[in-house]
Amino acid sequence: MKILVTVKRVADYNVKVYPKADGSDVEIANVKMSMNPFDEIAVEEAVRLKESGNATEIIAASIGVSQCQEVLRTALAMGADRAILVETGAAPEPLAVAKLLKALVEREQPDLVILGKQAIDGDCNQTGQMLAALLGWGQGAFASKLTLGEQETEVTREIDGGLETLILKLPAVVTADLRLNEPRYVKLPNIIKAKKKLLTTLSPGDLDTVLAAQLTTLKVAEPPKREAGIKVADAAELVAKLRNDVKVI
Amino acid sequence: MQRDSMTYDVVIVGAGPSGLAASIRLMQLAQEHQRELSVCVLEKGSEVGAHILSGAVMEPRALNELIPGWKAQGAPLHTPVQHDQFLFLTSQSSYRLPTPPQMHNDGNYVVSLGNFCRWLAQQAEALGVEIYPGFAAAEVLYDEAGTVTGVATGDMGVGRDGQPTTNYQPGMELHARYTLFAEGCRGSLTKTLFQRFGLREGADPQAYGIGIKELWEIEPEKHQPGLVVHTIGWPLDRHTYGGSFLYHLENRQVAVGFVIGLDYQNPYLSPFEEFQRFKTHPAIRPAFEGGRRIAYGARTLSEGGLQSIPKLTFPGGLLIGDTAGFLNVSKIKGIHTAMKSGMVAAESVFDALGAAEPVLEVNAYPGQLKQSWLWDELSQVRNIRPSFRWGLFGGILYSALDTYLLRGRAPWTLHHHEDHKALKPARAYTPIEYPKPDGKISFDKLSSVFISNTNHEENQPCHLTLRDPDVPVTVNLAEYAGPEQRYCPAGVYEFVEEGGPSRLQINAQNCVHCKTCDIKDPAQNIDWIVPEGGGGPNYPNM
Structure with a gap:
């Protein structure tokens, strides 16, 4: 059984990003x-x-700038067998990523694709679902438990107010939620071994895929700062302020 | 549990300017002599540069020697210093002073040291150096004869209670013929080496300063790339050594910071609040109005100079960079000297590796260092910092005399005392009333620490260890009004009451690895040890 797993390079979760001046x-x-x-x-x-013993080969794939090799090396150090980078300019949109992944799936023929449920930069939460639709495969998004059989996989999904358990026919697409597992610390010797593992670089052209932008970013801005509150003397003043100053009642 | 091990010719602890310069010089020599050499650099930060914080104005002297083609190779030295200003502040006014000769910056660059180290690391890796960020050297390894044989990285996945969690990963042993300790100011392993090998015997105690820095993006019309401003005077009293820096970089960025000598006496003094107050001075404030603060951090620096340099070698290892203390405090620069010490050490180590007879201790290194420009430079300015024991005006007067009349060749050497002993009991002082932050120019500690991007895995043993758990309350709080609440620039130490007697709460997750507590604790009761690798600040562009 072959698994394709996708990784995206994003600003570290500890970093507080801020909008550019423009x-x-x-x-x-x-x-x-x-x-x-x-x-x-x-x-x-x-x-x-x-x-x-449920899988035989793990291929890690990333789509983006050439520095995405670093996150692929991390995936290799964690235990992936080989890696593929589809080199593009700036990070493409979810639909473009899904199309490139579809082409990769056709090329590599995995039995299962596992993605993160969303990336912490764009928070789109679209790629996995789009990929499943493009491939016509079953999807188990927001997985918190995954059991793999020969022909099918049982996926427990985190849904509003509870859990839902599905059986998907293989091949299938699964997206990982927070409680699926706790990732391991990478060992130093494995980082060294990962440097020698195969990392292939492809272009979108190699996958016969043309990237067309569907979205335009108008503006990136910080949320408005919350102003300090004021103290009112009594209920009457509060009502007066709500009515006359804020005009909400 | 048995730990895995790997063997290198040289292991370097710390990917700062000295460690990276040493690694590059070693590989250059190996190429010149067509010898195989394996060099590994360990870095506790999550990436190279994550824990690097400096002003910084950089003198390119050492870089010119190490990588003469640095410009063509894209070194991030983009902003030559254009203009130097030296100001004396009173609470409402500022006076231009003549810029002391050591502080002339012709030919120097305003840089982000973090970005410079990121670039140096690329150069090192291109030469074949293996750099492993996210792995903290937690333990020095010795053989039976007491020779240093390398270091071990810390265990990962140890719980708060000291027991392994399900994610437990034992540390690695990295063995080397020679281990270079390049931990920066107050290295935690270096501290154990001082003890074990008596390296500080005959040297003055190290004198330290704490530097707190912010990075701002200011309005374009106020931005003058290459402008360098230093101030002394207000808000510090004249018994406290320190001053500010304000450097205009590229892209509308300004680095602003404050350095205070850790030999300050008043336990109510808060370096953080002094810095925040400084920015509200009428001569300083306008530059920041309409701008936004984008990063914050703090780090100590070694100010002792020549007379505080310890013995630099011991069997199997060497000290390089600011963990030994090569900063030139009258220039307020230490990058070029840190790099130079690493380069000289690399040359001595390379010779030792190729010697016919095995060399246990690289004694050639201190000798070579004394032959280099670094020693001359530090020797000339050795009396400047200690003269400030006579207060601000005494220090300025003496420094002028020493610089202009004696030209650094005074037949005497002034000495340093231990910083932690300088702190006086609180009863002699009244608490300092610091102004409330306005949230625009001045800020509180927590919103500041937030943008240092610092984090530590929550479930791990506390890396700020107390030798005696009672001392914070019985000594520090009772005698010194709990100075750790104020000197820590990250709000790690808090005395809480919660209805009962006071106790010290240590918020280790906030720690920005500045090491002030290890230095200034009056009872020397705090030992700063490395947390799990990758923890600590994630400074961008600092």
């Missing part, structure tokens, strides 16, 4: 970048499936 994007120059935490959970799940 409002075109957030500032990430010289900011610590790392693997999207939900993707780390996805990689960990794939590695555990291999360690338990």
Whole structure:
């Protein structure tokens, strides 16, 4: 059984990003970048499936700038067997990513694709679902438990107010939620070994995919700062202020 | 549990300017002599540069020697210093002073040291150096004869109670012929080496300062790339050594910071609040109005100079950079000297590795260092910092005399005392009333620590260890009004009452790894040890 697992390079979760002065994007120059935490959970799940004998090969894939190689090396150090980078300019939109992943799936023929449920930069939560639709495969999004059989996989999903358990026919797409597992610490010797593992770089052209932007960013801005409150003497003053100053009643 | 091990020719602890310069020089020599050499650099920060904080105005002297083609190789030295200003502040006014000769910055650059280290790391890796960020050297390894044989990284996944969690990962042993300790000011392993090998015998105690820094993006019309301003005087009293820096970088950025000598006496003094107050001075405030603060951090620095340099070698290892203390405090610069010490150490180590007879202790290193420009430079300014024991005006007067008349060749050497002993009991002072932050120019500690991007895995043993758990309350709080609440720039130490007697609460997650507590604690009761690798601040552009 072959697993394709996807990883995105994002600003580290400890970093508080701020908008650029011109409002075109957030500032990430010289900011610590790392693997999207939900993707780390996805990689960990794939590695555990291999360690338990349920999977035979793990391919890690990333789409983006050439520095995405760093997060692929991390995935290899965690236990992926080989890696593929589809090199593009700035991070493409979810639909473009899904189309590139579909082409990769057709090329690699995995039985299962595991993605993070969303990336912590764009918070789109779209790629996994789009990929499943494009492939016509079953999807188990927001997985908190995954059991792999020969022909099918049982996925427990985190839904509003509870859990939902599905059985998906393989091949299938699963997206990882926070409680699926706790990713391991990478060992130093494994980082060294990961440097020697195969990392292939492809272009969108190699996958016969043309990237067309569907979205335009108008402006990136900080949320308005909350102003300090005031103290009122009594209920009458409060009502007067709400009525006359704020005009909400 | 048995730990895995790896063996290198040289292991370097710390990916700052000295450690990286040493690694590059070693590889250059190996290439010149066509010898195989394996060099590994460990870095406790999550990436190279994550824990690096400096002003910084950089003198490119050492870089010119190490990588003469640095410009073509894209070194991030983008902003040459254009203009120097030296101001004396009173609470309402400012006076231009003549810029002391050591503080002339012709030919120097305003840089982000973090970004410079990121670039140095790329150069080192291109030469074959292995750099591992996110792995903290937690323990020095010795053989039976007491020779240093390397370091071990800390265990990962140890719970708060000291017991392994499900994610437990034992540390790694990194063995090396020679280990270079490049931990920066007040290195935690260096501290154990001082003890074990008596390296500080015959040297003055190290004198330290704490530097607190913010990075701002200011309005374009106020921005003058290459402008360098230093101030002395207000808000510090004249018994406290310190001053501010204000450097205009590229992209509308301004680095502003405050350095205070840790030999300050008043336990009510808060370096953080002094810095916040400084920014509200009528001569300073306008530059920041309409701007926004984008980063915050703090780090101590070694100010002792020549007379505080310890013995630099011991069997199997060497000290380089600010963990030994090569900063030139009258220039307020230490990057070029840190790099130079690393480069000289690399040359001595390379010779030792190729010697016919095994060399246990690289004694050539201190000798080579004394032959270099670094020693001359530090020797000339050795009396400046200690002269400030006579207060601000005494210090300025003496420094002028020493610089202009004696030209650094005074036949005497002034000495340093231990910083923690300088603190006086609180009863001699009244608490300092600091102004409330306005949230625009001045800020509180917590919103500041927030933008240092610091974090530590919550479930791990506290890395700020107390030798005696009672001392914070019985000594520090009773005698000194709990100075750790004020000198810590990250709000790690809090005395809480919660209806009962006071106790010290340590918010170790906030720690920005500045090491002030390890230095200034009056009873020397705090030992700062490395937390789990990758923890601590994530400074961008600092």
